[in-house]
Amino acid sequence: MDLSPAPGASTAAEVAAAASVDPSLAPDASTAAEVAAAASVDPSLAPDASSSDKAEDERFALLMSIGEECIQTDELRLLLQNKEKPFPICYDGFEPSGRMHIAQGIVKTINVNKMIRAGCKVKIWIADWFAQLNNKMGGDLEKIQTVGRYMIEIWKAAGMNLDGVEFLWSSEEINKRADEYWTLVMDIARRNKVKRITRCCTIMGRADNEELTAAQIFYPCMQCADIFFLEADICQLGMDQRKVNMLAREYCDDIKRKHKPIILSHHMLPGFKEGQEKMSKSDPSSAIFMEDDEAQVNLKIKQAFCPSNIVEGNPCLEYIKYIVFPWFERFDVDRKEKNGGNKTFLSMDDLITDYASGALHPADVKPALAKAINEILKPVRDHFNTSKEAKNLLNTVKMYRVSS
Numbered sequence: 001m002d003l004s005p006a007p008g009a010s011t012a013a014e015v016a017a018a019a020s021v022d023p024s025l026a027p028d029a030s031t032a033a034e035v036a037a038a039a040s041v042d043p044s045l046a047p048d049a050s051s052s053d054k055a056e057d058e059r060f061a062l063l064m065s066i067g068e069e070c071i072q073t074d075e076l077r078l079l080l081q082n083k084e085k086p087f088p089i090c091y092d093g094f095e096p097s098g099r100m101h102i103a104q105g106i107v108k109t110i111n112v113n114k115m116i117r118a119g120c121k122v123k124i125w126i127a128d129w130f131a132q133l134n135n136k137m138g139g140d141l142e143k144i145q146t147v148g149r150y151m152i153e154i155w156k157a158a159g160m161n162l163d164g165v166e167f168l169w170s171s172e173e174i175n176k177r178a179d180e181y182w183t184l185v186m187d188i189a190r191r192n193k194v195k196r197i198t199r200c201c202t203i204m205g206r207a208d209n210e211e212l213t214a215a216q217i218f219y220p221c222m223q224c225a226d227i228f229f230l231e232a233d234i235c236q237l238g239m240d241q242r243k244v245n246m247l248a249r250e251y252c253d254d255i256k257r258k259h260k261p262i263i264l265s266h267h268m269l270p271g272f273k274e275g276q277e278k279m280s281k282s283d284p285s286s287a288i289f290m291e292d293d294e295a296q297v298n299l300k301i302k303q304a305f306c307p308s309n310i311v312e313g314n315p316c317l318e319y320i321k322y323i324v325f326p327w328f329e330r331f332d333v334d335r336k337e338k339n340g341g342n343k344t345f346l347s348m349d350d351l352i353t354d355y356a357s358g359a360l361h362p363a364d365v366k367p368a369l370a371k372a373i374n375e376i377l378k379p380v381r382d383h384f385n386t387s388k389e390a391k392n393l394l395n396t397v398k399m400y401r402v403s404s
Helices: 012-016 053-064 073-081 102-117 128-133 141-158 170-176 178-190 194-204 214-229 239-254 294-302 315-328 348-357 362-386 388-399
Strands: 069-071 089-094 121-126 165-169 234-238 262-266 331-333 343-345
Touching (some): 053 102, 073 262, 102 121, 165 170, 170 214, 214 239, 331 362, 362 388
Parallel strands (some): 089 234, 121 165, 234 262
Antiparallel strands (some): 331 343
């Protein structure tokens, strides 16, 4: 694979030494919905990066299906047209910070597999030093790295296509090229005011008005540097990471770098409770964890907020849209004849129509959702039950106290 930077792109060292200009305004974003009709794609087929315009359209549509927002779609098109960059580099990262919930486990697996089918190389940044900066696991690096190994074990069992994935530990990679990395971090820090950096602190799950440690203020500068250090063409992270990704694009304006990282931000799944915008590891009832047993999944979904006829803000419907349909390409409902009989939905639009009208009831949705989720999680459960190493990792992680 050719992993060289795109023509005109700078290496991290060149970026750090570039000249300064006034940052421009952040560009307008295009939603995935605006380009949903760009092309039809069979997600089971792996497109050839060097093939026809149709294949390019398929790659584009496949990548856009990942994102709730893309900044910018025209730049993504140009990247896919670049014959000198046949395997664009997609960057994702995570803090090892406790047990893995289904959004981090299954949604990431779905998105990574789409990126690989679109002909991309995926670098997953295991941000162990960042978790330490953010005081996860009480700042204990050994515990953090144990959690990181547990998470990799889950993705393997969940069906992530690891052929195109490179897992990189931040502590190891930064130490290998420390002079390059820290020069870049310092340049980013030098060009930004404290107020701009603290606006990014929501990426750590912190409010921008929260009292922060000096380490936590340094964190956004490092995450911004990661993008250039890893020579990423595409930042594929959640919407909650948008602010620091925009900081990276502003930095490109500062240093007159032509090729900016494309931001492809995925939707954030809510928790199961009413008004809960995100799953919470510190509230086990709000989330399904990747090794939850069948009874736990059934109970959590049974207790989930799922108001009749209401689509907006309904977490059960979001799980169907962002997990079940991408995984199975269908949603099967089993019910008695007097309640309408069994029905298979082949599109989310049809399901929403039935649900909003009352033809599909929460009592129909919840058991069907639980059945689908349990089927997805079965290989993970089996792996952690049969692999001694995986079982030991899980038991160790369960003993750790989740720190906020």
